[in-house]
Amino acid sequence: MSVRDPAAQVADRLAALRQHQQDGRRSPHKPLLVLLALGRLARTGESSLPWDDAEQDLADLIQEFGPPSKTGRAQSAAYPFTRLRSDGVWTLDRDVPMDNVGPLRQGVTGRLEASLEAALRARPALVDEVARGLVEAHFPATVAPDVLVAVGLDPELLRGGTVEFIPGRRRSSSWPAQVLEAWDRQCAFCGFDGQVGGVPVGLEAAHIRWFTVDGPDHLDNGLALCSLHHKLFDRGVLGLDDDLTVVVSQRFSARTPHGRAVYDLHGQRLRPRPGTPAPAERHLVWHREQVFHGRPLAA
Ligand SMILES: [Zn+2]
Secondary structure (H helix, E strand, O other): OOOOOHHHHHHHHHHHHHOOOOOOOOOOHHHHHHHHHHHHHHHHOOOOEEHHHHHHHHHHHHHHHOOOOOOOHHHHHHHHHHHHHHHOOEEEOOOOOOOOHHHHOOOOEEEEOHHHHHHHHHOHHHHHHHHHHHHHHHOOOOOHHHHHHHOOOOHHHHHOOOOOOEOOEOOOOOHHHHHHHHOOOOOOOOOOOOEEOOEEOOEEEEEOOOHHHOOOOOHHHEEEEEHHHHHHHHOOOEEEOOOOEEEEEOOOOOOOHHHHHHHHHOOOEOOOOOOOOOOOHHHHHHHHHHOOOOOEOOO
16 A cells, blocks of 8 residues: 555554553543544534534443443543544644533534545545444444444444454454353353254354453353343443352343343353353453443342
8 A cells, every 4th residue: 555545544543543452441432433423424524523412422422332431421522522632633623621521512513634534525435444443443243333323324334344453463263163162052141052053053252351452362251142142241231240140230121021031130140061261250350340331230
């Protein structure tokens, strides 16, 4: 790729936002703001985002897809809305101090930096590429489509070919099969063990600590989970206590008996088969602090 290639230039400018976190703390706030702006750009041809909208939409995204946090909604949105300026990819139409909600409420509007926005507008396929790179660097495949839908982008863009996932890290190709074997080809939560022609179906190897945040391809970081429980685990609805008891978040609701069957998992104890490495406590702690949302149901 030549230095003048606009795609490479755009990717370079957003590269800092794709770096994964060395200390294991998830910080998807800036990427979520960029994704929200990309969604607006794709929909309206303009990335501009008035603070009045961001205070709702960005706060919703951070609450839903960020790590659990005690920071107030408006404040959690004000951090990336003001700080993304330092990365050179975001501008505000008024000079306001970092992190302060008050001045933003005087009608401040943000948008992607002008030359970046022009490059993206000139090549709509670039919007998809950038969005895919950001969402894949920060979320597992169970969650990435939900993020794209929430920002108004098409989750099908994830099918657009292989992208560089995370620089310097490759997934182990044998890890998923090893995890399924270790858990006797059953969902660790519900025992689902469906097979087609002797091959497990609807059963997946789940990282406890996400691969995108330094989660290793080790057996003590893996659970065999059915597709539904994998999704709920990665979305922070299901969690695990130190004694391997399943916890269900009180944020989850369902009306039908099948939906409500999720509640029945609460308090169930995982029983790894003899010889299966139990999930490591440090990975369980990470999941509890960075993914599990809300409070556990009352026992
Ligand atoms: Zn299951």
